[in-house]
Amino acid sequence: MPKQLHDNICAEHLFSSLFKKYSKDLHDFLYFKFGERLNPSDKVQDAxxxxxxxxxxxxxxxxxxxxxxxxxxxxxxxAAHQKVVFKHQQIKPKSYTTVTPEFLMQEEEYLKKLEKALSNLTEAQRVAFMMNRVEGKRFKEIAALLDISTKAVEKRIYGALKKLQEDIEGFK
Incomplete structure (x- = not known):
């Protein structure tokens, strides 16, 4: 086997000749395999x-x-990166609307009405209602904590809801 004249391709003329010899074939290979969409010319340069x-x-x-x-x-x-990009383009971001001063004022008024309505509830109704709606506890959990029956918890919460619907229009 004949000994090669160059141990590596760091010589500029050898590297240049490799570029001239393989760049078109490499581009064509990438173009035919992947198409133009992924920009094969850039990948040839990167290689x-x-x-x-x-x-x-x-x-x-x-x-x-x-x-x-x-x-x-x-x-x-x-190609893998483009798949990820495409997947994230399919997911529509949540649209955020700007909050107007009128909305802030209405929200503040509603919160005042809610606080007043909550204060009008009996202590038993308020405790059961807050444990259910604010803390997310189930009727059975509330019953165990308050040492009452599940039916009593239901009656307190439904009574609180009825009273709140009377005191605040649009309350659900």
């Missing part, structure tokens, strides 16, 4: 950049294999 960065490690006989493998991997990575 040659990686070849230049590793020129001392890669013998000239392995340069073609390195280029094609690297470029193919770059395209696969780009």
């Amino acid at each position: 040659f950049i990686k070849l230049w960065e590793n020129c001392a490690k890669i013998p000239p006989s392995k340069a073609k294999s390195f280029l094609f493998t690297t470029a193919n991997n770059l395209m696969l990575n780009e």
